[in-house]
Amino acid sequence: MSTETIDRVLSRSRMNIVIVGHVDHGKSTVIGRLLADTGSLPEGRLEAVRESCLRNSRPFEYAFLLDALKDEQAQGITIDTARCFFKTASRDYIIIDAPGHIEFLKNMISGAARAEAALLVIDAHEGIRENSKRHGHMVAMLGVRQVTVLVNKMDLVGYSEEAFEKLKAEYTAYLRQIDVEPVSFIPVSAREGDNIAERSASMPWHDGPTVLGQLDLFTTGRELHEKPFRLPVQDIYKFTGSGDDRRIVAGTIEAGTIRKSEEVLFLPSGKRSVIESIESFNTERKEAVSAGEPAGFTLSTQIYIRPGEIMVRPGDLLPEVGTRFRANIFWVGRVPMSKEKEYKLKLGTARATVRLAEIVNTLDAAELNLSQGKQQLDCRDVGECIFETTRPIAFDLASRNETTGRFVIVDNYEIAGGGIVLENLSGGETLLERHIRERERHWETGSVPTVERERVNRHRSKFIVITGPPGTGKRALSRELENMLFRNGCSTYYLGMATMEHGIDSDLRVNEKNVEERLRRLGELARIMTDAGMIFITAIDDADDYDIATLKLLNDPHEILVVTVGRNDLQNAAPDLHLEEISDIVEAIERIANLLTLREIIVDYQI
Amino acid sequence: MNHLDKLEAQSVYILREAYREFKNLCMLWSIGKDSTVLLWLARKAFFGHVPIPLVHIDTHYKIPEMIAYRDRVALEWNLNMIYGENRAALDARQTFPDGNTDRIVCCRHLKSEALKRTLSGEWPRYRMDHELKRYVPDDKREPFTGVIVGVRADEEGSRSKERYFSPRDSANSWDVGDQPPEFWNQFKTDFAPGTHVRIHPLLDWTELNIWEYIERENIPIVSLYFNQGGGTRYRSLGCAPCTNPIESPSRTVREIIEELESGLLANVAERSGRAQDKEDGGLETLRRDGYM
Numbered sequence A: 001m002s003t004e005t006i007d008r009v010l011s012r013s014r015m016n017i018v019i020v021g022h023v024d025h026g027k028s029t030v031i032g033r034l035l036a037d038t039g040s041l042p043e044g045r046l047e048a049v050r051e052s053c054l055r056n057s058r059p060f061e062y063a064f065l066l067d068a069l070k071d072e073q074a075q076g077i078t079i080d081t082a083r084c085f086f087k088t089a090s091r092d093y094i095i096i097d098a099p100g101h102i103e104f105l106k107n108m109i110s111g112a113a114r115a116e117a118a119l120l121v122i123d124a125h126e127g128i129r130e131n132s133k134r135h136g137h138m139v140a141m142l143g144v145r146q147v148t149v150l151v152n153k154m155d156l157v158g159y160s161e162e163a164f165e166k167l168k169a170e171y172t173a174y175l176r177q178i179d180v181e182p183v184s185f186i187p188v189s190a191r192e193g194d195n196i197a198e199r200s201a202s203m204p205w206h207d208g209p210t211v212l213g214q215l216d217l218f219t220t221g222r223e224l225h226e227k228p229f230r231l232p233v234q235d236i237y238k239f240t241g242s243g244d245d246r247r248i249v250a251g252t253i254e255a256g257t258i259r260k261s262e263e264v265l266f267l268p269s270g271k272r273s274v275i276e277s278i279e280s281f282n283t284e285r286k287e288a289v290s291a292g293e294p295a296g297f298t299l300s301t302q303i304y305i306r307p308g309e310i311m312v313r314p315g316d317l318l319p320e321v322g323t324r325f326r327a328n329i330f331w332v333g334r335v336p337m338s339k340e341k342e343y344k345l346k347l348g349t350a351r352a353t354v355r356l357a358e359i360v361n362t363l364d365a366a367e368l369n370l371s372q373g374k375q376q377l378d379c380r381d382v383g384e385c386i387f388e389t390t391r392p393i394a395f396d397l398a399s400r401n402e403t404t405g406r407f408v409i410v411d412n413y414e415i416a417g418g419g420i421v422l423e424n425l426s427g428g429e430t431l432l433e434r435h436i437r438e439r440e441r442h443w444e445t446g447s448v449p450t451v452e453r454e455r456v457n458r459h460r461s462k463f464i465v466i467t468g469p470p471g472t473g474k475r476a477l478s479r480e481l482e483n484m485l486f487r488n489g490c491s492t493y494y495l496g497m498a499t500m501e502h503g504i505d506s507d508l509r510v511n512e513k514n515v516e517e518r519l520r521r522l523g524e525l526a527r528i529m530t531d532a533g534m535i536f537i538t539a540i541d542d543a544d545d546y547d548i549a550t551l552k553l554l555n556d557p558h559e560i561l562v563v564t565v566g567r568n569d570l571q572n573a574a575p576d577l578h579l580e581e582i583s584d585i586v587e588a589i590e591r592i593a594n595l596l597t598l599r600e601i602i603v604d605y606q607i
Numbered sequence B: 001m002n003h004l005d006k007l008e009a010q011s012v013y014i015l016r017e018a019y020r021e022f023k024n025l026c027m028l029w030s031i032g033k034d035s036t037v038l039l040w041l042a043r044k045a046f047f048g049h050v051p052i053p054l055v056h057i058d059t060h061y062k063i064p065e066m067i068a069y070r071d072r073v074a075l076e077w078n079l080n081m082i083y084g085e086n087r088a089a090l091d092a093r094q095t096f097p098d099g100n101t102d103r104i105v106c107c108r109h110l111k112s113e114a115l116k117r118t119l120s121g122e123w124p125r126y127r128m129d130h131e132l133k134r135y136v137p138d139d140k141r142e143p144f145t146g147v148i149v150g151v152r153a154d155e156e157g158s159r160s161k162e163r164y165f166s167p168r169d170s171a172n173s174w175d176v177g178d179q180p181p182e183f184w185n186q187f188k189t190d191f192a193p194g195t196h197v198r199i200h201p202l203l204d205w206t207e208l209n210i211w212e213y214i215e216r217e218n219i220p221i222v223s224l225y226f227n228q229g230g231g232t233r234y235r236s237l238g239c240a241p242c243t244n245p246i247e248s249p250s251r252t253v254r255e256i257i258e259e260l261e262s263g264l265l266a267n268v269a270e271r272s273g274r275a276q277d278k279e280d281g282g283l284e285t286l287r288r289d290g291y292m
């Protein structure tokens, strides 16, 4: 390859542009015309569309170049977004043609959410309509910062400068209300080709760019590189089966830059390590990676982390961690969003169970009227709401870091809404705490007082959780512990996880979504068993701070005792006992029994 | 990052999402340039490995070089290679080359139907045994719930409207009028029992981008794409009876890129060598019921 072509390939950039606006205001026509006038269509394509129109005796439309679906051509509207590939001397573009009909709002959003700039089309003759406003608002909410307004069908208003200026003033005033400053306004006639690729002879008074000229004036943001480092962990790979021992933390960098040997912190778990190497395939060895790159890292220590955590640099401004936040959200679900239901939240690579806690207000996106007191979010509502997740997640405020500050909500297998985080409200009572408060209020005790039970049993109750990586001998230890306590006259029970899985949990499919529910059921069971005066023992793999805190809360008011084996993953609260390994099971049991005596759970014991 | 880096990043992200979310995932490999780039991107995403089975629908009318290339690469890159076929239609000679059906029906039998039943596990699958170096019946019969496909939006009108993650019902049909939303980098990764999802990591790539990337990464490509001296080459690969080479002098990847950039091929649609597209109804009809 000659250096000249290499340079050209290396320096070429690409940009996604979306075209939005009210139905029939001429979006598809603008793009069709742009493609035709710049010679971007394959030869014969235009003629083919003309011929087909003739054959079906209907007027030719530039829009048919894009509205490829049979139903779209039959109805003369765009149903779903189309991607058009287009290039100028300086850049490659994907132009996303969005539908203007309100019924297809979710398609419009799908298109606009991946754009870096927007062209908003308004019909000069018809003026500003409902979706001219709604789309303006949505585009801003989706994070598209550059908006150019095309005042189309100028041929229908006699190419009048006055009409253009009037519409411009009116729409500018609207955009100001939603904090959007348009890049430019361009008067065009898509059908006649005025100010699309060529300057219009009919509008000599326009001294701004043409649509084509404007495209190259949009800028690509580079500021992401300078922001604090963020890597939402997408997965952790280990392809041992193929003879590869690397344990690779993989994900795409959303912001900032990181180098080899730097220290990193994972949130929400709070674990730390150091970057040992940056991994990639068929490239030179990398010393640093930056925003936008799909990356892979090995770490200098073996820590247990989960997909969904955010890897950050400890010295940077850190993301928020919490379970409660305020957000702006739009809802496009078939079924309204209600406070009664649990949803799935996807933020970055994190997934969590979420509830709508409160609707602060809703906005009529077309008229910008705020209303209060709504109990649910209907399709196409935009609102400010408070959400609560069951498990803590890491996120940014959208104002600080857009890409890790927005989320979608899944209802019944489908993405039904999207939002941006405004404020972290964590710190108050969590969903779990509220649940436990309610549960305890209704707890029905029998007629045997706890002290009586303890006197007869000659020991206190306890929930013993033994945790650590798989294969460390936790189960054998738990079973032996049960055996020893029983022989010493204790009322005790070991619960195996397989028992749970095929019994109480048999209605839950094995997947990450149900981890929380499994944990809850275990905790509730522990509450009952300890209430019955037992020393209740269980062994679980790789519990983290959150798991332990949850079990502890659920078991409340009774007590929990945590033993870690092999590796201690707990960051916040130290375990009651840590065993580096179980080389001698009798000795391990003795250490636990000692602790139980020391804590006055049991009086004495014999091994 | 230049345009190729951005395309690569997006595709890798999609592949990793798919691998994370779908337990029964596979990737279709037609041996053509697009799905071969896709295979390469999987090696990028998974650091040299391809932890996803590759499925090839063998119509038994493919150009012989394609099958030879498939098996060579499968062994070399240690791929979990699977093929499926429509044995019944082949045995009953219900094909176009046998003169018993038209092209569209033949495509439907040997491709759409074979694909549907291979993915669902109803029909036998054959897996490359890396020790025996030949195909053996595969005993895994679970349906694939995630299917990665190398279609590009610039190929044809209905493909320009595709989502990155696109649900299909149990009959494999595609509801173009009512596709699920897809915001930012969040895709449809949840699906109801009985449905499956097609995953399209190459949607934003153009034919030119594919060749630029093949050149940059030095990806081995089946020789049929190059003029071997006769002044013709294939631009799109399919079955021998329905695929014709185009006239083109390009002998190397670089020459193909220059040919595409020069606009010399602008008056020839990419799939112009594919005869089934020309029949009435064409690709949208085929695609609505499961064709890629």
Ligand SMILES: Nc1nc2c(ncn2[C@@H]2O[C@H](COP(=O)(O)OP(=O)(O)OP(=O)(O)O)[C@@H](O)[C@H]2O)c(=O)[nH]1
Binding pocket: A021, A022, A023, A024, A025, A026, A027, A028, A029, A030, A061, A062, A063, A076, A077, A078, A079, A098, A099, A100, A101, A152, A153, A154, A155, A156, A188, A189, A190, A191, A192
């Ligand atoms: N007179 C005049 N008519 C135009 C102009 N631009 C578009 N039209 C007509 O307006 C109608 C709608 O155009 P489209 O391009 O389909 O509108 P759209 O905004 O893409 O519509 P949706 O995608 O369905 O929201 C067509 O009949 C066009 O011919 C223009 O500049 N002048």
Ligand SMILES: [Mg+2]
Binding pocket: A027, A028, A029, A063, A077, A078, A097, A098, A099, A100
């Ligand atoms: Mg349109």
